[in-house]
Amino acid sequence: MDKATLIADQAGACLSFKQGVIVLEQPGGACHRVGVESIKQILVTADLYLSSRLIDSCLAAGVSLVILPGRQREPARHLFPQAEGALWVRLAQYAAYLDEQQRLALAQDFVTRKIESQAECLRQRGLHLPMEQFLSSVRKAPDIPGLLGVEGASTARYFNHWSTLLDPDWGFQGRSRRPPRDPVNALMSLGYTLICHAVGRLAARDGFETALGFLHAPASGRPSLALDLIEPLRPWVDEWVLTALHDEQGFGPEDFRIDPETGCRLTKEASGRFFQRWYTGAEHWLEHVAREHLEGLRARLGLAGEEFQPLWPAAED
Template identity: 65%
Template sequence: MLESSSFKRDVLVMEQPSGACHRIGLKAIKQLLIKSDIYLSSTLLDACLAAGVSVVILPGRAREPARHLFPETNGALRLRLAQYAAYLDPQQRLEIAQQFIIGKITAQADCLRRHGIDLPSERFIRHVRASTDIASLMGIEGASTARYFHRWAVLLNPGWEFTGRNRRPPRDPINALLSLSYTLASHAVGRLAAQAGFETALGFLHSPSAGRASLALDVVEPLRPWIDDWVLTFCNDSGITPDSFVTDPKTGCRLTKPAFGQFFQRWYTSAEHGLEHQTRAQLELLRTKLGCEPNWSLPPADAA
């Protein structure tokens, strides 16, 4: 936990209650993640966004969404015009949304297959292709995901309990891990989408809403089964147990402070690199669908 922070000459100075002081150059930072009250100067935030550093603020209350600040790229006008045109064309918007859901359903089957469970997906994919509006498409996705999680639960080691997805607030350890992982993944996707020139607020499957990175939520959909698999592995071999969580009627189920540190260390060393590679592939597919040339200017996945 930080007690205070300051910013001088492109160096972030962080002081802890123990008296320890850390200095980190802004060029070595990819994102700031904030999960408690802390003062950040406007100078620091401006410098972060100018340097391509994104900021994610985890919710302090159970039913609040995470907040994301993404640095934006220059020279993205043509791509954004194509994105808006596709959104305003009902048929093209539906086709793009269908591709996100087909990718998700296919990935769900692949995830379970890696663990020895066969879950045929052809029927759901046929329904997706036959859907005529976003509402029916979301209904098909919901049914597919409920079926998938029903099978997924048996893959957990003894001691873990999971009966299905719940959120805002998550009511059990597995859902707490899934919600936290999806939040971090959405931020990573949104950051890369902004860097690539997309309008992150304009989604196709998820309608635009104030303060929401709807396009990031779209792109995360086919990546969720990969994130689920990462959470499954984390639960089964990290040493984290259901005792590593606390539950509050208002804020729901959350990791303890020591377990938070273990989770973040594991996420940023084993999850984010692979997630960024997959995100780039999804963004290039979307760029092609919008009729724009591939963007080879995206920074490498291990860039700061």
């Protein structure tokens, strides 16, 4: 059976840990208990109390935590359990990062697959956008800044075609973040955050240093490797968002609130439906693809033949 995601979304609640059990106490008096072995991650979306013992015990058991920002201008915070006994994985990762040519080659691979995924996403919607010029520019990029320039130009062109895929009433005029300015961007930002956490958790489980990316430079508090790995997955999150906006059981304008200062976000009721839809569908498939990408990275780092057993079991497919 798949391990579950625990969502803590009520302000003033308390999450603690007692004798192998995660305890969620609600302000109204309700109390929920769940065994730590049945949880793969905890999603915190409200201002609540987290005991230090809970955090320590969850990380020791292989349970990750993602804390969504109270303000849309702030980044999400990710806490990943770090596998022990896999120093050789991180050493190979560090060596590749310090080798300028290998770092560039790995970054080029992430961007190439992202551009190909962008083209496929549009093709699924009946739009055929030639991307050969961008793919050629990726191969010729002399360094990481030049590569980022190509990626930015490709993504801008990709989103320029979204006007034909969306009702103008959604107000989408291009990608905006921190804060997202419209419902489309709000859904994309939330989806990107959740898949970033899922991929980071898988990478940490395999022994990688999630803070050390190849395309994304290391920065305090940023899971740069996870951001690298999700680049080819972003267009598939976009496709999921498009489906949710067109589906009769999806989302409508009434499911969002927009503030000039804090941006656009889902209502609490709509957030519950979003998470239900995401965790019962999108994440499972995206995790499967992410595992394939991790295997590809291991092969590029010369680790494909190595066996590594983490301290905690993987969530079942």
